[in-house]
Amino acid sequence: MKKAGKNEHHLWEKRDSAGSGQKALNLLRIVIADTQMTKWMLSKGQVATMGTYGTFLLAFDMENRVDEAGSLWNLVLHTHNRSILKRLFSRMISLFDHHSMPNKIIETWRSCVKLDENTVRKVVRAFQELGQEDK
Structure with missing residues (x-):
């Protein structure tokens, strides 16, 4: 098992502005995946x-x-x-x-x-x- 160290990446940790586009893209991927999961759950009568x-x-x-x-x-x-x-x-x-x-x-x-x-x-x-x- 690997321990999280100082190099652990956090989505919203702002160290430089150069990666802000990538951060937005990562968030978009998370939201789309979450939306797809919710749509599936909704189709099964959940949520x-x-x-x-x-x-x-x-x-x-x-x-x-x-x-x-x-x-x-x-x-x-x-x-x-x-x-x-x-x-x-x-x-x-x-x-x-x-x-x-x-x-x-x-x-x-x-x-x-x-x-x-x-x-x-x-x-x-x-x-x-x-x-x-x-x-």
């Missing part, structure tokens, strides 16, 4: 929590994977139709807003409960973009 769903929706948004976000959102709607957090509705509306999808914003808004002011502004803007200010 199916609102927090996990929210994290996946955010990750899909950041990676421009709108179709996968939509599929997950449909799963959430059909599985937890009476107990979805307002935060998840806001997350989906933000995702659709980020990707300029006003029809999807309104569709999501029609399914949800009372939203925060920032999310309501996104819904109003979606109606305006569609020329439906009267609604």
